Amino acid sequence: MELFLAIRNVKILKNFCFSEKNLYFCPNIFPNFKKKMDIFQKIASKTTPLGQYQGIGDGYFLFPELKGEIAPWMFFRGKKMLTWSLNNYLGLANHPEIRKTDAEAAQKWGLAYPMGARMMSGQTEHHIELEKQLAKFVNKQRSYVLNYGYQGMVSIIDTLLDRNDVIVYDSESHACILDGLRLHIGKRFVFAHNQMDSLQKQLEHAAKVVEKTKGGILVITEGAFGMAGDLGNLKDIAAFKEKYQFRLLVDDAHGFGVMGKTGAGTGEHFGVQEQVDLYFGTFAKAFAGIGAFVAGEKTIVDYLQYNMRSQIFAKSLPMPMVFGILKRLEVAQKYPELRTQLWSVVAALQNGLREKGFNLGKTQCPVTPVFLEGSPHQAANLLVDLRENYNIFCSMVVYPVVPKNVILLRLIPTAVHSLDDVKMTIDAFAEIQKNLISGKYNYEIKINPLEK
Numbered sequence: 001m002e003l004f005l006a007i008r009n010v011k012i013l014k015n016f017c018f019s020e021k022n023l024y025f026c027p028n029i030f031p032n033f034k035k036k037m038d039i040f041q042k043i044a045s046k047t048t049p050l051g052q053y054q055g056i057g058d059g060y061f062l063f064p065e066l067k068g069e070i071a072p073w074m075f076f077r078g079k080k081m082l083t084w085s086l087n088n089y090l091g092l093a094n095h096p097e098i099r100k101t102d103a104e105a106a107q108k109w110g111l112a113y114p115m116g117a118r119m120m121s122g123q124t125e126h127h128i129e130l131e132k133q134l135a136k137f138v139n140k141q142r143s144y145v146l147n148y149g150y151q152g153m154v155s156i157i158d159t160l161l162d163r164n165d166v167i168v169y170d171s172e173s174h175a176c177i178l179d180g181l182r183l184h185i186g187k188r189f190v191f192a193h194n195q196m197d198s199l200q201k202q203l204e205h206a207a208k209v210v211e212k213t214k215g216g217i218l219v220i221t222e223g224a225f226g227m228a229g230d231l232g233n234l235k236d237i238a239a240f241k242e243k244y245q246f247r248l249l250v251d252d253a254h255g256f257g258v259m260g261k262t263g264a265g266t267g268e269h270f271g272v273q274e275q276v277d278l279y280f281g282t283f284a285k286a287f288a289g290i291g292a293f294v295a296g297e298k299t300i301v302d303y304l305q306y307n308m309r310s311q312i313f314a315k316s317l318p319m320p321m322v323f324g325i326l327k328r329l330e331v332a333q334k335y336p337e338l339r340t341q342l343w344s345v346v347a348a349l350q351n352g353l354r355e356k357g358f359n360l361g362k363t364q365c366p367v368t369p370v371f372l373e374g375s376p377h378q379a380a381n382l383l384v385d386l387r388e389n390y391n392i393f394c395s396m397v398v399y400p401v402v403p404k405n406v407i408l409l410r411l412i413p414t415a416v417h418s419l420d421d422v423k424m425t426i427d428a429f430a431e432i433q434k435n436l437i438s439g440k441y442n443y444e445i446k447i448n449p450l451e452k
């Protein structure tokens, strides 16, 4: 079946699935479900924004499998493709010194050690050493390692605040921030993405609330926004601190290791790291690993250590990762040319695309969004064309993640991409843009991505 047909058939297939599942849960078979709704039955007939494509574009549009060494050129469904969708900014995933340390640490410690949560039996001197070095790198008194960034952020927010406190947050905050907010039982106010007049308005609301509750205000934003690449307006946000007396928490997942003179992040880039009260970075992007950390004043990080539920009740980061991150930190500092190389690839890619007239929004970091206009159907055909005929693999986002008729192609350059890779990509993008305008993606294309 050709792709456009598959997409057009989504609705029909969906109905078919429903009737199949409804039959399975038929009240005659399960009489107890007659009056009350069974949770599994409800789920069987529920459509979620991404779940509606389950079984149709699996392995191609969603859950694609890239094979081979982590590098700009990898294999997708047996075909070698230029890959722009790995968070490996500094190219550390396959750096020989890092691969050696990762392997030696796994050999020496295995993946199990240390067993248990940090507080119970998962503490080691190496975790503590990593925390010392991270704190020094991002210029804070103390840091604490988190077993996953996502859960860590949820718990940071949960731990810091009580019902009297108020959160003011950017409207485009990452899901881990939004999930942290869900645990907050006090008030919260959202400000329009990076809009300082909106922030001020919300700070006014927050100030009125805490006047009554005697609580405090926490402002949360990101350093570098991972989808569109624009930077959190940290300088202007920090400038409000004196008037509104809030604490600032910055999720710098995409800025850590990349932004600033030394790679210490977006706070360093703007010269306001001191005003960032809590700095959060993950190892999953520039450091090509797993885990994260939070850094700030010693007393506050001490408090977080003893109270973050996702850390107290979950296993400690395994030793090979701890050693691996120590090595990544060393390599990132020992070879600043990796950052220079990354930024030269970023400049070539972003300038080249802009010169061809592409709209890259407001990106100021390596994340390179290319905004096109078209329907999800055209987007699907375009992506297939890009992969099958131009051998380029990148991520794509369509409605409802972005507004209707917007196609967002997201490229993540790394220090190990070459200028030839960049040229090939710009040329291919110029052609797919022409194809899109000429209507080529309105109809069928002559490949079948869904059959292996």
Ligand SMILES: Cc1ncc(COP(=O)(O)O)c(C=O)c1O
Binding pocket: 148, 149, 150, 151, 153, 174, 176, 222, 226, 251, 253, 254, 282, 283, 284, 290, 291, 292
């Ligand atoms: C802005 C932001 N915060 C937090 C996270 C979660 O980090 P981790 O992958 O370490 O759980 C991500 C990962 O995608 C992210 O982009």
